[in-house]
Amino acid sequence: MTDExxxxxxxxxxxxxxxxxxxxxxxxxxxxxxxxxxxxxxxKIGLIVSIESHSELEKSKLKRISSYIDEQPTLDSALLxxxxxxxxxxxxPLGEVIATALPKLxxxxxxxxxxxxxxxxxxxxxxxLRDGEPKRAPQQRxxxxxxxxxxxxxxxxxxxxxxxxxxxxxxxxxRGWIERRELPPLRATNPSSEPRxxxxxxxxxxxxxxxxxxxxxxxxxLDAVIASGDQGYRAWLLQGITGSGKTExxxxxxxxxxxxxxxxxxxxxxxxxxxxxxxxFAKRFARxxxxxxxxxxxxxxRLEAWRRTQDGSARLVLGTRSAVFAPIPDLxxxxxxxxxxxxxxxxxxxxxxxxxxxxxxxxxxxxxxxLLGSATPSLESLHNVTLGRFQHLSLPRRAGNAQPPTLKLIxxxxxxxxxGLSTTAATTIEKHLADQGQVLVYINRRGYAxxxxxxxxxxxxPCLSCDxxxxxxxxxxRLRCHHCGADRELPRQCPQCGYAVKTVGQGTERIEESLAExxxxxxxxxxxxxxVRRQDELEAVVSRIASGDARILVGTQMIAKGHDFPxxxxxxxxxADQGLFSTDFRAAxxxxxxxxxxxxxxxxxxxxxxxxxQTEYPEHPLLRGLLEGGYEAFASAALAExxxxxxxxxxxxxxxxxxxxxxxxxTDFLAAARRAAPKAHLRLLGPAPAAMAKRAGRFxxxxxxxxxxxxALHRFxxxxxxVVETLPEVRRVRWALDVDxxxxx
Ligand SMILES: [Zn+2]
Ligand SMILES: [Zn+2]
Numbered sequence: 001m002t003d004e005x006x007x008x009x010x011x012x013x014x015x016x017x018x019x020x021x022x023x024x025x026x027x028x029x030x031x032x033x034x035x036x037x038x039x040x041x042x043x044k045i046g047l048i049v050s051i052e053s054h055s056e057l058e059k060s061k062l063k064r065i066s067s068y069i070d071e072q073p074t075l076d077s078a079l080l081x082x083x084x085x086x087x088x089x090x091x092x093p094l095g096e097v098i099a100t101a102l103p104k105l106x107x108x109x110x111x112x113x114x115x116x117x118x119x120x121x122x123x124x125x126x127x128x129l130r131d132g133e134p135k136r137a138p139q140q141r142x143x144x145x146x147x148x149x150x151x152x153x154x155x156x157x158x159x160x161x162x163x164x165x166x167x168x169x170x171x172x173x174x175r176g177w178i179e180r181r182e183l184p185p186l187r188a189t190n191p192s193s194e195p196r197x198x199x200x201x202x203x204x205x206x207x208x209x210x211x212x213x214x215x216x217x218x219x220x221x222l223d224a225v226i227a228s229g230d231q232g233y234r235a236w237l238l239q240g241i242t243g244s245g246k247t248e249x250x251x252x253x254x255x256x257x258x259x260x261x262x263x264x265x266x267x268x269x270x271x272x273x274x275x276x277x278x279x280x281f282a283k284r285f286a287r288x289x290x291x292x293x294x295x296x297x298x299x300x301x302r303l304e305a306w307r308r309t310q311d312g313s314a315r316l317v318l319g320t321r322s323a324v325f326a327p328i329p330d331l332x333x334x335x336x337x338x339x340x341x342x343x344x345x346x347x348x349x350x351x352x353x354x355x356x357x358x359x360x361x362x363x364x365x366x367x368x369x370x371l372l373g374s375a376t377p378s379l380e381s382l383h384n385v386t387l388g389r390f391q392h393l394s395l396p397r398r399a400g401n402a403q404p405p406t407l408k409l410i411x412x413x414x415x416x417x418x419x420g421l422s423t424t425a426a427t428t429i430e431k432h433l434a435d436q437g438q439v440l441v442y443i444n445r446r447g448y449a450x451x452x453x454x455x456x457x458x459x460x461x462p463c464l465s466c467d468x469x470x471x472x473x474x475x476x477x478r479l480r481c482h483h484c485g486a487d488r489e490l491p492r493q494c495p496q497c498g499y500a501v502k503t504v505g506q507g508t509e510r511i512e513e514s515l516a517e518x519x520x521x522x523x524x525x526x527x528x529x530x531x532v533r534r535q536d537e538l539e540a541v542v543s544r545i546a547s548g549d550a551r552i553l554v555g556t557q558m559i560a561k562g563h564d565f566p567x568x569x570x571x572x573x574x575x576a577d578q579g580l581f582s583t584d585f586r587a588a589x590x591x592x593x594x595x596x597x598x599x600x601x602x603x604x605x606x607x608x609x610x611x612x613x614q615t616e617y618p619e620h621p622l623l624r625g626l627l628e629g630g631y632e633a634f635a636s637a638a639l640a641e642x643x644x645x646x647x648x649x650x651x652x653x654x655x656x657x658x659x660x661x662x663x664x665x666x667t668d669f670l671a672a673a674r675r676a677a678p679k680a681h682l683r684l685l686g687p688a689p690a691a692m693a694k695r696a697g698r699f700x701x702x703x704x705x706x707x708x709x710x711x712a713l714h715r716f717x718x719x720x721x722x723v724v725e726t727l728p729e730v731r732r733v734r735w736a737l738d739v740d741x742x743x744x745x
Contacts, residue, residue: 660734
C-alpha cells in the first residue's frame with residue numbers, strides 16, 4: 001500500500017517532523033489537517049505536512065495516528081508553503097512556526113468550525129401550531145409561527161433581533177413542541193459565485209459617509225497601481241507625509257479587490273493604540289464583514305475571528321503582527337501600514353519573524369500585489385526601491401488646506417531651562433494657547449524621573465535584577481524598573497547614609513506636573529503606557545483632547561501613533577538627544593522616524609503648525625539634515641553611511657543570542673558556538689555582552705554573524721544551527737537565533 005505514511009509537525013523545539021502510520025480504516029488524510037498522535041507517553045495535536053509513501057524509519061517502529069480532529073484541512077496549502085518558508089528562513093522548528101499561526105484553542109483541539117444551531121418544530125409542535133396553541137401566550141405563539149416558516153429550523157443567528165426569544169423558546173421546548181438542532185458547518189464560499197448584493201458596495205451602501213474625492217497625488221498613486229492590474233505580484237512603497245491621506249489610497253485599492261470578490265489583509269502596528277484606522281475601514285465598508293486580529297483578544301475572541309477569516313465570511317482582515325498568518329481564502333491584496341514600525345518584528349521568544357517581510361513573501365507566493373505605507377519608510381524599503389524591487393509612490397503634500405509645519409531647533413545650552421522646558425518653548429506654548437491652539441509635548445520617558453539620587457553620598461537607586469536605575473513614580477510613591485517590573489517603596493532618605501534624596505531628570509509625570517504649575521487653569525492630559533493600557537482609556541484621553549477639555553497633551557511615542565488632532569498647532573520635542581550617540585546602528589533611523597512622526601501631529605487642520613525640538617547638540621548632522629532636507633535627505637545620508645560601514649541593507653545579519661543566570665555561562669556558550677562554526681566567508685562578531693547585560697536577573701550576550709551575501713549566510717546557518725543546539729554548554733542558557741535582527745544590544 002502506498003501513501004500510508006503521514007508526516008506530522010508537532011509543537012516541539014525539535015527541528016524535525018514525525019512519521020506516523022495511517023489508520024487503514026480511515027481516510028488517508030490531507031496536508032494541513034490536524035491530527036492527534038501518540039508522542040512519548042502522552043498524546044499531542046499536530047498538523048499533517050505531507051502524505052508520503054516511504055519513511056526513513058522502519059515501518060515496525062512507527063506508531064499509528066490516533067485520530068483526525070477535523071475532516072478538512074485547518075491550513076491550506078498556500079499558508080503551509082508560507083510557514084515552511086518561514087521555518088527555513090528563520091531556521092526555526094516547523095512545528096513551533098505552525099503553532100504561532102494557530103489560535104491557542106485550535107492548538108488545544110477546539111473544533112475548526114463553530115457549532116451552529118437552529119430551532120424547529122417537533123411533530124407534536126406542528127399539531128399544536130394547527131390547534132392555535134399556545135392560546136394564552138401570544139409571544140410564544142408568534143415565535144412558534146416564526147419557527148414553522150423554516151422547514152429545516154430557524155438558525156439562532158436569525159433570531160437575534162427577536163425580543164426575549166430564548167425565554168419563549170425554553171417554554172415551548174418544555175412542552176415538547178420545538179427542539180434545537182445542530183446545523184452543518186459553513187463552508188468557505190467562492191465569493192465570485194455569490195450574488196453581487198452580498199458583496200461590498202462601498203460608498204453606495206453607506207450614504208451617511210461622504211467619500212472624499214482623491215487629491216491629485218492620491219489619484220496619481222492609484223492610477224499607477226491600477227494601471228499595473230489588480231492581480232499579479234508587485235510591491236509598492238507608498239511614501240506619504242503625515243496628513244497626506246495614505247489611508248484613502250488603502251481604502252480605494254481595497255474597494256477594488258472587494259468588488260472583484262477577493263479579500264484584503266491590512267497589517268497595522270498596534271491595533272489597541274490605533275483605533276482610528278480600524279474605524280475608518282469599518283465605516284467605509286459598513287456592510288463588508290470584517291475580522292480584527294490582535295493581541296488584546298481573549299482566546300475565545302481570537303478563535304472566533306480566526307474562524308471567520310478561515311471560512312471566508314470575513315472579507316476584510318485587519319490585524320497586528322501575527323495576522324500575517326491569518327488564513328484568508330482568495331486573498332487579493334495585502335497592505336502593511338506604518339511598515340517601518342518595529343512592532344512588526346517579533347523580538348522575543350524563539351520564533352523571531354518580521355511580519356512585513358513575511359507579508360512580502362506571502363504576496364509573492366500568492367502572486368498578488370502588496371502595498372507598504374509610511375511617512376518615514378525603513379531604510380531597507382527605500383533601498384528596495386533603489387534596487388527596483390519596490391515601485392515608489394509618493395504623497396508629498398498634505399490633503400486639504402493643511403500646510404506642513406515649520407521646524408526649529410532650540411539650543412538647550414543657551415537657554416534657561418526649568419523642569420526640562422526652555423524659556424523659548426514655554427513662551428511659544430503660551431502664545432499658541434492664547435491663539436486657541438492645542439499643544440503636544442513629547443518626551444521619550446515615562447514616570448516622574450529616571451533617577452533617584454542621594455544629595456550627599458552619590459547613591460542612586462539601582463534595580464537589583466538589572467543593570468538599570470529605578471524610575472521614580474511620585475504620585476504612587478514607588479520606584480519601578482522598566483525592564484523587569486520590580487516595584488518598591490519610594491525611600492524618603494538615602495538608605496546608605498540617611499541624607500535627603502532628590503529626583504534627577506524628567507519623565508512624563510513630572511512634565512505634566514510642571515506644565516500644570518506654569519499654565520494655571522489649562523486642562524492637561526497625559527498619554528503613556530502607565531496611564532493608558534486599554535483602548536477605552538486611550539479613547540478617554542483622545543476625547544478630552546478632541547473636546548478641548550484638555551489643551552496640552554504630554555506623552556511618549558504613543559502620541560505619534562495615528563491620531564489626528566486637528567487643533568494641535570504646536571509640538572514640542574523635549575529632548576531629541578537620546579539616540580544621537582547610541583551604539584546601535586539603527587538608533588539614528590528610529591530617532592529620525594520618531595521626530596518626523598511626532599512633528600507630523602502639528603497643524604493638521606487649517607492653521608499652520610510649529611515644531612520645536614530641544615537639543616544640546618543643535619549642530620548634529622542628523623538634526624541639521626532633518627531640518628534642512630526632511631526625512632528624504634536624512635534617509636539618503638544614512639543609507640550612504642550604512643553602505644560604507646557594510647551594515648544592513650548592504651549586508652545581512654543574524655544574531656545568536658543567549659542569556660543565563662551567570663554572565664560567563666552566556667558568553668561561554670557563544671564562544672563555544674563560535675569555535676564550532678563551519679568555515680565560511682563571513683564575519684563573526686563577538687561574543688559580546690549586551691549594553692544592558694543584566695536584565696531581570698539574567699545575563700544577556702550575543703554573537704553576530706554578518707555576510708554581504710544572503711544565500712551564503714543561510715547556507716552557513718543551515719550547517720551551524722544543528723551544531724549549536726547540541727553543544728554541551730547549551731543546557732545552561734536560553735538561546736535564540738534572530739535572523740535580520742532589528743535591535744542590536
Ligand atoms: Zn547617601
Ligand atoms: Zn529591573
